[in-house]
Amino acid sequence: MGTGRRTGRRDQEATNVPEASTAAANAPRSLAEALRARDDVALAALLHARPDLLNPVPGDVTQLATRAGTRASVVRALDRLDRFALQTAEALAVAPDPCPYPVLESLLTGAGGEDEAARATLPRALGTLRDQALVWGDDERLRLVRTARELLAPSPQRPSPTGLGPTVAEATAGMSPTRIQEIVAAAGLPATHDPVSAVTALTSLFTDPERMSALLDEAPAEAHQVLGRLVWGPPYGEVTPNPTPPVRWLRDRGLLLPASPRTVVLPREVALHLRGGLAHRQTAPLAPPVGVHREHRPQLVDANAAGQALAALATVEELVKSWEHAGPPVLRAGGLAVRDLKRTAAALDTTEQATAFWMELGYAAGLLASDGEVDERYAPTPSFDDWCELPPAERWSVLAAAWLPATRTCGLVGEQDAKGRTLSALGPDLDRSAAPEVRRRVLDLIAELPEGGAPEPEAVLERLAWERPVRGTSDLRARLAHWALHEAEVLGVTGRGAISAFGRALLEHRDPAPLLAPLLPEPVDHVLLQADLTAVAPGPLRRPLADVLAVLADVESKGGATVYRFTPGSVRRALDSGHAASDLHAFLTEHSRTPVPQPLAYLIDDVARRHGHLRVGAASSYVRCDDDAMLGEILADKRSAGLGLRRLAPTVLAAQAEPAALLDGLRAMGYAPAAESRTGDVVVARADAHRAPARSAPVPVPDGPPMPDATLLGAAVRAIRAGDLAATAVRKEPAAASPSAGVPGELPRTSAAETLATVQAAALTGSAVWIGYVNADGAASQRVIAPVRVEGGFVTGYDHTADEVRTYALHRITGVAELAEDHL
DSSP: OOOOOOSHHHHHHHHOHHHHHHHHHHSOSSHHHHHHTSOHHHHHHHHHHOGGGGSSOOSSHHHHHHHHTSHHHHHHHHHTSOHHHHHHHHHHHTSOSSBOHHHHHHHHHTTTTOOHHHHHHHHHHHHHHHHTTSEESOTTSBEEOHHHHHHHSOOSSSOOTTOOOOOHHHHTTTOOHHHHHHHHHHTTOOOOSSHHHHHHHHHHHHTOHHHHHHHHHTSOHHHHHHHHHHTTSOOEEEOOSSOOHHHHHHHHTTSSEEEETTEEEOOHHHHHHHTTSOSSSSOOOSOOOOOOSEEOOHHHHHHHHHHHHHHHHHHHHHHHHTTTTTOOBOOTTSSOOHHHHHHHHHHHTSOHHHHHHHHHHHHHTTSEEEOOSSSOBEEEOHHHHHHHTSOHHHHHHHHHHHHTTOOBOGGGTTOBOTTSOBOOTTOSSOBOTTHHHHHHHHHHHHHTSOTTEEOOHHHHHHHHHHHSOOSSSOOHHHHHHHHHHHHHHHHTSEETTEEOHHHHHHHTTSOOHHHHGGGSOOOBSOBEEETTTEEEESSOBOHHHHHHHHHHSEEEEOSSSEEEEOOHHHHHHHHHTTOOHHHHHHHHHHHBSSOOOHHHHHHHHHHHHHTTSSEEETTTEEEEOSOHHHHHHHHHOGGGGGGTOEEEETTEEEESSOHHHHHHHHHHTTOOOEEBOTTSOBOOOOOOOOOOOOOOOOOOOOSSSOOOOHHHHHHHHHHHHHHHHHHTOOBOOOOTTSOOOOOTTSOOOOOHHHHHHHHHHHHHHTOOEEEEEEOTTSOEEEEEEEEEEEETTEEEEEETTTTEEEEEEGGGEEEEEEBOTTOO
């Protein structure tokens, strides 16, 4: 596997044996020693890259190294590597341990070193692994941490991502010595005296390119076909009890070794020879580029995105307002029923998936929530009223600021969880902690392009797959990226696939409202009435006009201009809400740029003339009308049979139905009754808007521990250095007659009398001592202190490990030892 050095620096080191020997003697012998040799900046960089190591802060470098080698922490670190850094770690997992740099280079570039890009990028990838404490040692003795090797090395239960199998030594473990000698003899090697030397001889044969080529030249053509099927993995194949001659030829010479009674495996050394020394069929040293696929004028991008933003505001407002009187019920397990999702989607005239997005967006912004009542329903929150009063650009900023860090993933709605339960909108189990990171990375990649440049979506997905390759079967990150691209477009963060100016401001933590406001149309205070009983709003309406018109007419179509249609039902709805016919005429005259059409005036007058002509009250209920002929007409109508009507007086009918049911029944018959109070006044049927209690927006689920800031990193590094100082402090040898001060790395143990005497003597002489201390929580630590006062059962002194004056209870000190001369 090409072990020659390819740089002048390494050639010089190879010929300088004394210097190489000195470097080997000074090389770190463990991960803890490698970490201890780092400066504070490098140690802080490790803690920043792997924040899980800070919970809790390690007591010293040894604890830090131990925690960095735990399975959970290593898995998390491997999952955050880019593709080439991960391929480098996978190559180290199948390389000798320790591995010289040239051997690792040959595994990634081939025995001839043909892959120039991989050779040039390898130092960067290796530096990433070193920075994250996944690899330690110098270039002569590279070591992958044991847990990472166990995770990435091949095994029958978990094949290696490289497609390589076990080594000859691993595959022959447990094989009988006689069988090993038979393989050695068949391969043309001299017999040995023990199995170990036989395996060594066989390994030497398989790693010698010339002898291996000569051996394979003797193989039948069918044998090469068998090897070709196994060489790039998986390396395991099934055989029958009586294998074919080509398989038997390979098995007899150890080119295939038995893995089970019916399975053979291709040894790693053989596969590497057939691959030309490559650990991977194809390396990916360079990140796939994300270029401009389509280019638009920045003004066009901003205009398109602003239109999407305006539509998003209208959709969210319409959705939340539709729930302020009778919102959908909350399922027992949480979330929205499928039928309610479909009903809301039909009302919004959009798809169910898009409706789920708008619901989740309103929920993330704190505009809607469950009301917490016994008959729990979804309703707007008080924050919705405050949001509606904001200017449109600021309202969009609220939505965008809630969307960007949200972990709730609406794309999962309708799918099933691990237990086979359907995931519902606004329900539990929709949080995916990786969503904010993927969403921001997608937008950052688009923002790196020139203004107006839109990338190919597939290029973005390929780049994300390189930056965070999937070490399994989950495609969640790719789906999150696809959803992020779509959501950014419909929300208006991007326009025609390119980042908008106000979207860029959002990513840069600037207020996007000043950039968006000039792009949005000014609200208008008028409509255009037409003779076909419609009104056209040439833009977004001012709030008082929009509120009244929403009651007086029904929305017929949306777009750049909204079309409203007047119907008898909509006019009656306005009259029921307390408006008189004269008020409606005055309102339309004031806010219409065109004359009020005669058909619309007639419609209002006709509905108003019949509205309230009948009066419904509680008897159970009754109908009162000055026109006794109309009451007779109602009694004679067969459709009134279910209302239980009977005449009490020429102008009064009694009914068995409740007033609300009586009102609905008479309206279904074509009449326009009005409700009457106990005093005989018309009841204004305006429903009070229901509001859920004030509740904060859902908190995003973090993807692991929070990212530490500079202050926390600095404090953690000081604490680790302090603990390391105490753990590695050079102590004086204890007197033969006194108890042992403890072995290195453990807390010192001395009697209470000796502890008191030692700290008192140190206080008198001004010297420092090494103590073991257990705090009130039971946490043990080692400290180096210089006592200045000992009284009342406490010792006060300067703590060198904490770099401050502290007081310690004597009864919590496990032991004390004097430090060697001039140690501090």
